[in-house]
Amino acid sequence: MRDDRQQTLTALVLALRPYGEADCRVETVTAEQGRVGAWARGLRRPRAKLGGILQPFTLVALTVHSGRGRVITGAEMVRGFRILKQDYGRLTAAALLGELLLSVVPQDEAAQDVLALSVAGLDAMEQEEEPLGPLLAVLRDLMQLLGWGVNAEICSVCGRPLFGDCFLQLEEGTITHGACRRLGMVLSPPTLDTLAGRDGAPSLLALEALAQLWQTHLERPLKSLPAVRSAFRHLA
Ligand SMILES: [Zn+2]
Structure with missing residues (x-):
């Protein structure tokens, strides 16, 4: 029965x-x-x-x-993600993803998309030589999925394509040209590439930008962030 x-x-x-x-x-x-x-x-x-x-x-x-x-x-x-679990850097990256998921996924609501994105992210963190890249991708894509995505293509002041050193407006979740608004967190061109989902070397600056955006949305510090910063400090 x-x-x-x-x-x-x-x-x-x-x-x-x-x-x-x-x-x-x-x-x-x-x-x-x-x-x-x-x-x-x-x-x-x-x-x-x-x-x-x-x-x-x-x-x-x-x-x-x-x-x-x-x-x-x-x-x-x-x-099992066995290799991921045996490597401190990979595990640290996964721990940050885990903290975010426990913070934002509601109970009693299907979450196929979030789960698929997370499993693909863990898969990449396990397989790629440098797991920071997949972590940054998952931080960005999860934000997008939750409707918190940042437009990293167009300046929110003048509406023209972004280039050069730009500024992230954390509270608004927007990006502006340096010439349009000299205020906020500076984003170098490679960091802008990461935020826009274009290929680029993963950097601690991109981690900082994405983590700050998450912290602004969650209205609290991310507990796993200091360990991630320290695990990837060789990329600074
Ligand atoms: Zn502009």
């Missing part, structure tokens, strides 16, 4: 919060229901069946039982 309280979700595990003696609250973003938190009983016991699977940045087919709270009854690995 089919049990309506049992469902299987495509879920990206983002965080584990220890609870009690051996339990965990598992925070995920799912394609079907957006942000979902569920209990994993006994997950912190040494030989827990799902211990190797329910790890941050693992894509799983998650079976949950909804009764008094959601309880995880099964999980099958879809993507």
Whole structure:
């Protein structure tokens, strides 16, 4: 007999919060229901069946039982991102993405697009030689998906194409020519290329610009940002 309280979700595990003696609250973003938190009983016991699977940045087919709270009854690995998890820089980049997802994805709303973008981003962070590039792309594209995208092609004052050193107006989320408005955060041409989604070497300046935009939208500092800055300081 089919049990309506049992469902299987495509879920990206983002965080584990220890609870009690051996339990965990598992925070995920799912394609079907957006942000979902569920209990994993006994997950912190040494030989827990799902211990190797329910790890941050693992894509799983998650079976949950909804009764008094959601309880995880099964999980099958879809993507493990094993290489990403073994590399500090890649993991740091992923952690920033995870923090953003837990901040902006609502509960009880399908989130296929956000999940697809995130999985593609993790894939690129795992495979590309320099994971900062894929992180910047995901920071930019996720903002676009949420309707917070910045127009990095056209000056918001004169309406002409942007070129040269420009200025980012954080509060308005717009960019202007230096000649039109000498105020805000300076964007060098390579940083402008990154914000516009054109190819360019990933830079810490682009990270700063995107992170500042995110912080303005979230109205709080990003906890994972200092670790990302430090992991990629060799690019300065
Ligand atoms: Zn202008």
